[in-house]
Amino acid sequence: MMKHTLLTAAIASALLLGGSITVGISSADAAVVSLARPGQGQLGKIKVNPYGHAPLSAVINLQSKEPKDVVVTVRGKGKDGVPITYPVSRDIQQTHDGIPVFGLYADHSNEVQLNYVLDGKKVEEVYKIQTQPIAGISVDGAVYSMPKVTPKVVKKGFEDRLYWINHILMDNDSMDVMWSKGGALEWNRWPVNFITDTQGEPRWYLDANTIHDDNDVNKRGIVMGVHQVENGDIIFAQGQRYYRMDLLGRMIVERDLPRGYIDFSHAMTELPNGNYLIRAAKKDYVRPDGVVTNTVRDHILEIDQQGRLVEVWDLNKILDPMRDALLLALDAKAVCLNVDDDAEAVSIEPDAPFGDHAGVGTGRNWAHVNSVDYDASDDSIVISPRHQATAIKIGRDKEVKWILGPSEGWKGDLATKLLTPVDNRGKKLNCSPQGKCENTDFDFGYTQHTSWLVPEKGTLVTFDNGDGRYHEQPAFAEAKYSRGVEYKIDEKNMTVKQLWEYGKDRGYEWYSPITSVTDYEADKDTMMMYFASAGLFSSENTKPKLAEVKYGTQDVMVELHVEAPTSKQPSYRAIVIRPDQAFGE
Known part of the structure; x- marks a missing residue:
């Protein structure tokens, strides 16, 4: 008893x-x-940052209940605040054993409205979730903990847009480690990745300290290749590893590059079969002359879901690593992220030091591939080799199908793969070997980033950075400009015509010598461009610009101005984020 x-x-x-x-x-x-502790509503307790990577996320525990038809709304802050609303599918609830909450404001008592059906009855509840201030990265000279975003244009119907800003910060230890045989290990920056709404409010950010460590070779590098894939997950890579994560910060894949390959940067893409295309480099590459070196940004890997390497495109064998037509014209102050105001000229001698230097020959930065796309129609890849051409298409048989770019310097069989520029009537344009075409708006992309296919339109879009245009430097730097551009390629007739461009009229203020992106957004039929390094050569803080433009026009639907925490610190890219894709059916 x-x-x-x-x-x-x-x-x-x-x-x-x-x-x-x-x-x-x-x-x-x-x-x-x-015994169950009572929560704020009929469901369970709230866990903020449940997986440790995303401080502005949370889970409301199910407490063994099974709500149906769940819709989450994170209410906007103040009268101009942007609400974020999305449905939650049953499998997502089961995965997290709770209701995922995405899009919280930092340092704020957030109001999160839940609508659902429980035991046949409709329920509407409001949960309060307190968050902490943003934990940014402190580096010398920084004036903000995170880039500052200011809206300039937000048209009706675009208020709910969310943009992932992939920013990068250098500190005193960023470049203090390198491989003994060349390579790009020293290419290393702190990742500053966050999602902004159209009011410039951060609504999500990645805690950089959880994945980056300057003192750990496997956690050095730069977070790049960020994409939201079909099921809503986020993929990206950094240095010697690649990742897959959901928007609550749950790490699904965290895996080293295959043995023998090093130094990821720029490009990671998911294929329809779930494999990944990753741009990396080869360790201990034996050149034809017998010299052993680490290569730089010139290998494309296809890796399956179990981490097995199933295909390799070695560009040293496919293209011409000695071609220097564009390399000779580069502004040495901005060879991608190696920004150096005192640089005089790009060294392209065959006997120059190996490593991450713009130069010819295997073991140097001769190709600098910064995007990789896949064409399912013929099982080919499309690459953007910044130092060689606007875009190049290569089959699984390793044969070049076409080259989009000026003709200067291409030799042998590769010279026969050049696309011919034509006007809207299909008439051949008169273009110089350096790419200057008479009496036309047609222009190639120079030192471009992101040459991607648009299956919905049957076209290719690129961000034309514009350095080395016509394989020369203009008399005045202020004459430079960058642009988003769309091309129509006729593979049968081996021709190309330009359909659209945006950015040329924005002039030098928007000129972005490195990084940046152009992407087609099918949901609203727009082109989204991020001029990610605008203001790079100013003495003030770098000021990237984001513009989303109605397809085929110059009509700006959204324009955001971004101010970096320091000078000479660009962003890398931006992407549109869709929470319903991540949490809905």
């Missing part, structure tokens, strides 16, 4: 305290009584 009395008292105590208690039954037995 005494045992039952003790157990009853323990249960009563647990009810009052809302916790659990261990009660002695006998020397051989023990019972743990755990």
Whole structure:
């Protein structure tokens, strides 16, 4: 009788305290009584940052209940705040054992509205979720903890847009480690990745300290290749590893590059079969002259879902690593992220030092592939080799199908793969070997980033950075410009015509010598461009510009101006984020 009395008292105590208690039954037995603690609504307690990577996310525990038809709304802050609303599917609830909450404001008592059906009855509840201030990265000279975003244009119907900003910060230890045989290990920056709404408010960010460590070779590098894939997950890579994560910060894949390959940067793409295309480099590459070196940004890997390497495109064998037509014209101050105001000229001698230097020959940065896309129609890849051409298409048989770019410097069989520029009537344009075409708006992309296919339109879009245009430097730097551009390629007739461009009229203020992106957004039929290094050569903080433009026009639907925490620190890219894709059916 005494045992039952003790157990009853323990249960009563647990009810009052809302916790659990261990009660002695006998020397051989023990019972743990755990009772559910009441939450704010009919569901369970809230766990903020449940997986440790995304501080502005949370989960509302299900507490063994099965709500249906769940819709989450994170209410906007103040009168101009942007609400974020999305449905939650059953499999997502099961995955997290709760309701995922995405899009919280930092350092704020957030109001999160839940609408759902429980036991046949409709329920509407509001949960309060307090968040902490943003934990940014502190580097010398920084004036903000995170880039500052200012809206300039937000047209009706675009208020709910969310953009992932992939920014990068250099500190004193960013470039203090390198491979002994060349390569790009020193290419290393702190990742500053966040999602902004159209009011410039951060609504999600990645805690950089959880994946980046300057003192760990496997955690050095630059977070790049960020994409939201079909099921809503986020893929990206950094240095020697690649990742897959959902928007709550749950890490699904965290895996080293295949043995023998090093130094990811720029490009990671998911294929229809779930494999990944990753741009990396080869360790201990044996050149034809017998010299052993690490290569730089010139290998494309196809890796399956189990981490097996199933295909390799070695561009040293497919293209011409000695071609220097564009390399000779580069502004040495901005060879991608190696920004150096005192640089004089790009060294392209065959006997120049190996490593991450713009130069010819295997073991140097001769190709600099910064995007990789896949054409399912003929099982080919499309690459953007910044130092060689606007875009090049290559089959699985490793044969070049076409080259989009000026003709200067291409030799042998590769010279026969050049696309011929034509006007809207299909008439051949008169273009110089350096790419200057007479009496036309047609122009190639120079030192471009992101040459991607648009299956919905049957076209290719690129971000034309514009350095080395016509394989020369203009008399005045202020004459430079960058642009988003769309091309129509006729593979049968081996021709190309330009359909659209945006950015030329924005002039030098928007000129972005490195990084950046152009992407077609099918949901709103727009082109999204991020001029990610605008203001790079100014003495002030770098000021990237984001513009989303109605397809085929110059009509700006969204324009955001971004101010970096420091000078000479660009962003890399931006992408549109869709929470319904991540959490809905």
